[in-house]
Amino acid sequence: MAQQILFERKGPFAHVTFNRPRAGNPINSAMLTRLTTLMQDLGKEDDLRAVVLRGNGADFCTGRERGKGKPPGAAPDSAYVLHGKVMARILAVYKAFRDCPAPIISVVQGRALGFGCALVGGSDVAIAGDGARFSLPEMTHGTAPTLAMSALTKVSPKALADMIYSMDEIDAQTALAIGLVGRVVATENLDETVDALLARMMEYDIPQIRTVKRFIARGLTLDPETTSDLAGYTLATLNTRPK
Known part of the structure; x- marks a missing residue:
């Protein structure tokens, strides 16, 4: 079975890649744990200059894979239990991003939805291909996306509210305008752009x-x-x- 998160250390740079390309790189429970642990471990490496985060295939990350839920008639979890099972694990990823002393560079192609959109917002640098698309579709599932919102503090509040209530996908240029990404390039130039940035950071x-x-x-x-x-x-x- 292929690894769902690929990791490679190239000199002073770490490369983390979501590797479920056929499904759009949704994040499951095991990947949440792996991503948190990986970022925490990388934060302890004194020679690390940056972490490059990307998705394999056509999409960056299409969100978090939803669990099966409880069987019909089962008693619901208390708020405390639910927070520990779900919310705390997602928030731990965002905290690991913040706490990592090296900057995290998201390289976005295709779709970045829900949790994927939040990861882009929680990154220190975000470079998007011109075909990238972003959305926060959580309201479809009857869920206010407060967790994602906590990682999107650099986005215009009015633009963020519009994304949530409309559930519309926004394109890369709109994401640039509202502060979700910092640069937009032709998708075919993403690798070249990232390589140039890493070369500059070596200085x-x-x-x-x-x-x-x-x-x-x-x-x-x-x-x-x-x-x-x-x-x-x-x-x-x-x-x-x-x-």
Whole structure:
């Protein structure tokens, strides 16, 4: 049986690939656990410059594979039990993305739906092919997508609400306009674009790379005065550290 998540370390870069291409790379329970553990382990590697996340085949990730649910007549789980079985495991993935000190680069072709869309939003860099499509279809299943929303804080709130209520797919250019991705290129140029970015990142010191991720995540959420102070002291500390 083929591995459902492929992992390869190429020098200072880690490559993580969803590998269920015939199904559109949906994420099942085992893949959730594997992805969380993998990102946690990568976060401990001091020589890691970046993690490249992508899907094998035509799609990036078409969401989370839904479980079978309880048989008819069975007592429903309490909120506490349900959170532990489902919600906490999904949120653990998003936390592992945030906590990994190296930036995560999502490379998106085809569809990124639901959980897949949230992974793109939770990445530090997202490069989309011009044929990429994004949506949050959870309301179809009677579920408010609060978990995905927690990973999409960089997206315009009004645009996010429109995606959820309309359940419309948006194209790559719209995703760029609302802050879901940072760059759109021709799909056939995705590999070339990523390779060029990784080559450029080889020129930077690892502490500088990691500081940019940390400052964007935390420094830009503060009031202007505190952000200014943090920017100055962060740079001073970096530039006076032992080489």
